[in-house]
Amino acid sequence: MEWKTCSSEYLHKGLWATLRVDKCEMPDGRKVHDYYVLEYPNWANAVAITADNKVLMVRQYRHAAGIVSLEIPGGVIEDGEEPEAGMRRELLEETGYEFSHIELISTVYANPSTANNKTFCFLATGGKKVQEQSLDENESLVVEEYTIAEIKQLLADNKIAQALHCTGLFYALMKLGELK
Incomplete structure (x- = not known):
């Protein structure tokens, strides 16, 4: 084939x-x-859960779609960087949190018919804030905290527009035993 x-x-x-x-x-x-x-470069994102069981989400403007988007933290994996290391770096930069446990829960392609990159999605737990955000020059985002029940409702209400992030959230909810 x-x-x-x-x-x-x-x-x-x-x-x-x-x-x-x-x-x-x-x-x-x-x-x-x-x-x-x-x-495109490969990407990593994470369903990031704090030590007090809150899911960290980031809200930011996405120019191509012209929307303010609610997303899970993530970004580009740099050349020579392993996906987990890239994810830990992105979590620290975007949220200021470090996580005691991180595991890969899915590897998906955004659109394998036209794009060649992968997205590695992680479940990060035990998060503790250790610093302020350290954003890139063209980055502006707000960190928000949600309960797992609120995340499920946001998904049910179609309030999370980024398809790869919805995918990661569904994998994480499945892993956590939150889907019935």
């Missing part, structure tokens, strides 16, 4: 996204011309 890549040409190389066009051949010999692929 796999296609053979005959050639690739880069149309744009950027810090956060790269666009290439591939020419491919299917197993039965049919040619696929001009197949566009978005290359």
